[in-house]
Amino acid sequence: xxxxxxxxxxxxxxxxxxxxxxxxxxxxxTTVLLNAGYGTASxxxxxxxxxxxxxxxxxxxxxxxxxxxxxxxxxxRARPKLKLGLLGCMAQHNRSAILQxxxxxxxxxxxxxYRRLPELIEHASFDPAIDVRLDRSETYADISAAHSxxxxxxxxxxxxxxxxxxxxxxxxxxxxxxxxxxxxxxxxIRALAAQGVREIVLLGQTxxxxxxxxIDFGSLLRMAAQVDxxxxxxxxxxxxxxxxxxxxxxxxxxxxxxxxxHLPVQSGSDRMLAAMDRGYTVAEYLALVDRVRRAxxxxxxxxxxxxxxxxxxxxxxxxxxDLMRTVGYDSAFSFKYSVREHTRAFKLGxxxxxxVKGARLQAVIALQEExxxxxxxxxxxxxxxxxxxxxxxxxxxxxxxxTPQFKTAIFPAREDAALGTTLPFRVESVTAHxxxxxxx
Numbered sequence: 001x002x003x004x005x006x007x008x009x010x011x012x013x014x015x016x017x018x019x020x021x022x023x024x025x026x027x028x029x030t031t032v033l034l035n036a037g038y039g040t041a042s043x044x045x046x047x048x049x050x051x052x053x054x055x056x057x058x059x060x061x062x063x064x065x066x067x068x069x070x071x072x073x074x075x076x077r078a079r080p081k082l083k084l085g086l087l088g089c090m091a092q093h094n095r096s097a098i099l100q101x102x103x104x105x106x107x108x109x110x111x112x113x114y115r116r117l118p119e120l121i122e123h124a125s126f127d128p129a130i131d132v133r134l135d136r137s138e139t140y141a142d143i144s145a146a147h148s149x150x151x152x153x154x155x156x157x158x159x160x161x162x163x164x165x166x167x168x169x170x171x172x173x174x175x176x177x178x179x180x181x182x183x184x185x186x187x188x189i190r191a192l193a194a195q196g197v198r199e200i201v202l203l204g205q206t207x208x209x210x211x212x213x214x215i216d217f218g219s220l221l222r223m224a225a226q227v228d229x230x231x232x233x234x235x236x237x238x239x240x241x242x243x244x245x246x247x248x249x250x251x252x253x254x255x256x257x258x259x260x261x262h263l264p265v266q267s268g269s270d271r272m273l274a275a276m277d278r279g280y281t282v283a284e285y286l287a288l289v290d291r292v293r294r295a296x297x298x299x300x301x302x303x304x305x306x307x308x309x310x311x312x313x314x315x316x317x318x319x320x321x322d323l324m325r326t327v328g329y330d331s332a333f334s335f336k337y338s339v340r341e342h343t344r345a346f347k348l349g350x351x352x353x354x355x356v357k358g359a360r361l362q363a364v365i366a367l368q369e370e371x372x373x374x375x376x377x378x379x380x381x382x383x384x385x386x387x388x389x390x391x392x393x394x395x396x397x398x399x400x401x402x403t404p405q406f407k408t409a410i411f412p413a414r415e416d417a418a419l420g421t422t423l424p425f426r427v428e429s430v431t432a433h434x435x436x437x438x439x440x
Contacts, residue, residue, distance in 0.1 A: 009039040013047035017065055018055025020236060022088055024154040024203055026053045027145035029087065029114050034146065036118035044075060049083045049121055054090035056169050058338040062090055066102060073104040083121055085109065092132050092173035093342065111159075111174050112138040134175040136160075141184045144191060151389055151420045153197040155188055156180070157220065158204035163239060165266075166277045166345040167309060167337065170205050177205075179212045182220055186227065193229030198387060198420050199402075200224060201234045208238035208247055218246030225256040231422060232387060233257045234406070237264060237304075240288055241279045252295045259296050260406045263289070264304035268323030269316035272309055277344065282323060289327055300330040300405035305364055308337040308357035310348040317360050321367055328371055330405065331433075334364045369432045376407070376430035383440050384409065386425040388417050401425070408434045 012033050016026040029051065030040065041047035050072055055061040069084070076082045085107040086098060092110035106124035109117060110132035120129040139159055147153050160175040161168075189200055202224065204210060210217040217235075224233050233256050238247075240263055251257045263285075267273055270281050280288075292299055305320060324332070336357040339350045386401035386409045393400070399413045409425045417423060417439060428437040 009037055010048040011039040011041040011046060012049045012051060013041040013044045014051045014053060015068070016053045017061060018053075018057065018089065020154055020201065021156065021203055021205065022053050022055055024145060024156045025088065025111060025114070027148065027154070028140050028143055028156075029053065029117065030146040031143050032114055032117055038118075044072060047082070049085065050075070051085045051087055051117075054086060054088040056089035056093035056173055056340070058335060058340075060338070062093075065090055066098075069102045069104060073102075076104050083107065083124055085117075085121070085124070087111075087114070087117075089169070089173040092134075093169055093340075108132065110134065114140070136176055136178060139178055139180045141180045144188060147192060147195055147197065151197065151387060152199040152201060153192045154201045154203050155185060155192070156203045157185055158207060158210045161205040162209070163206055163279070164277065164344065166275065167266075167306065167340070167343060169340045169343050172342045174205060177209060179210045182212055182215050182223055185220070186223060189224055189227045189230060193227055196420060198230065198422075199232040199234065200227075200230055201236065203236065205237070206239040206242060207235050208242040208244070216244070216246055217242075218244060218248075218250040221247065221250040221257050222254060225250075225254040230256065232404070234260060236262050238262065239279075240265070240285055243288055243292070248292060248295050251299075252297075258404045258406065259299040260302075260404065261292060261296075261299060262302045262304075263292075265323065265327075266304060266306045267309065267312070267316065268320035269312070270319075272312055272316050272320075275311060275345075276306075276309060282319070286323075286326065298405065300407065301327065302331040302333070303327070303329050305332055305334040306337050307334065307360040307364060308350075308352035310337070310345055310351050312337075312352055317363075321363065324364070324367055324371065328375060329368065330375055330407070331372060332364070332368045334361055334368070336361050372432040373430070376432065376435060379407075379427045379435060380430060381427060383424050383426050384435075385422050386411075386439075387422050388419060390419050403435070410434055410436050411438050414439055 016022050044050050054065045076084055083106045084104050087109050091108045105128050107120045107129040112135040113131040116131055123129050158179040160177045161171045162177045164171050208217045384403040388401040392398035392410050397413050398410055401409050424440040426437045426440045427435045
């Protein structure tokens with residue numbers, strides 16, 4: 001008689017939208033489901049369960065997800081037993097409207113509900129299974145997130161946010177700040193190093209607000225730097241008001257902590273910063289930039305900029321451009337302001353037209369391209385240690401890696417340029433976004 005066939009594990013297809021925190025959360029979700037006996041699918045067509053891990057920071061992100069749900073609905077119509085779920089910030093932010101616009105959903109789970117996913121999937125039937133409760137004690141500290149391969153891994157060191165910036169929905173969808181135990185974080189980092197990870201990125205909504213008993217974020221950076229096998233340590237995304245001397249000193253003195261800091265400014269206007277509840281003035285921010293650059297040799301700075309916040313006029317916008325010229329960022333992420341329900345600024349509405357927002361955004365992008373190109377041109381002839389990440393996107397026998405400043409280096413492939421190795425790279429030409437050259 002033939003051997004009885006064991007039932008095939010149900011397979012999950014997971015798509016991730018949004019920030020690096022969502023990428024890390026998706027790795028946690030994968031671990032939870034693998035531990036519960038699920039398998040993974042590389043295509044939605046091969047899955048028994050399809051999950052979208054979402055972002056709620058801007059309208060555009062939600063629109064993309066709703067469109068994707070519409071695209072996936074035809075799979076569910078063809079296979080009624082297929083389960084379709086929405087996870088993360090968007091699920092937490094506006095579940096009622098989502099369920100009205102996406103009747104195909106079988107389950108909705110917020111960022112603090114991932115432990116219950118196997119149960120939610122199991123019990124999803126005629127009515128969708130919903131769990132969007134925020135839990136101030138949930139950190140997933142005991143779950144070793146699945147690493148997807150590569151030289152870089154993300155480690156969540158704190159969850160939530162206590163800042164309540166007027167434009168931001170994060171405290172409402174991810175809850176209040178809570179920091180993970182440093183001992184459990186070091187165990188995770190050691191395990192990742194044993195898997196071949198060479199660069200660790202510490203994550204948190206306001207990551208530099210980390211504090212667990214007497215361990216602040218500067219101390220945590222120093223602890224991570226002691227882990228054998230890890231070559232580079234980065235972090236994102238900090239808040240300027242929490243950038244303490246302890247953190248700056250750790251970056252300056254620990255060779256493994258890379259000289260690259262993301263310092264979200266959002267606006268160069270004191271009037272707008274006050275309206276946004278950012279907690280600092282332009283003068284205070286520039287003083288911080290000066291402290292950082294004096295302490296950390298060769299540091300690269302990046303930022304976030306919002307255009308068109310409620311009440312922003314031409315003078316406010318020009319002040320932002322002036323600040324960009326003064327600081328000279330290596331890169332910037334810029335966005336049009338998006339009114340978000342439940343935020344403190346929601347009641348103010350939207351006073352700047354989409355046309356004006358669009359023009360301002362293009363002006364910010366153009367100026368940043370100019371600044372980045374000028375800064376990169378100054379590097380021609382310099383040599384940097386580059387952590388090799390693999391083939392370049394352009395192909396053609398080219399490879400790519402990152403400098404300590406997180407600039408992309410592109411160079412011809414060489415036999416000794418294996419994934420995860422660090423080799424000297426000489427800059428020969430540049431664009432605003434990349435350095436081109438050869439291994440020295």
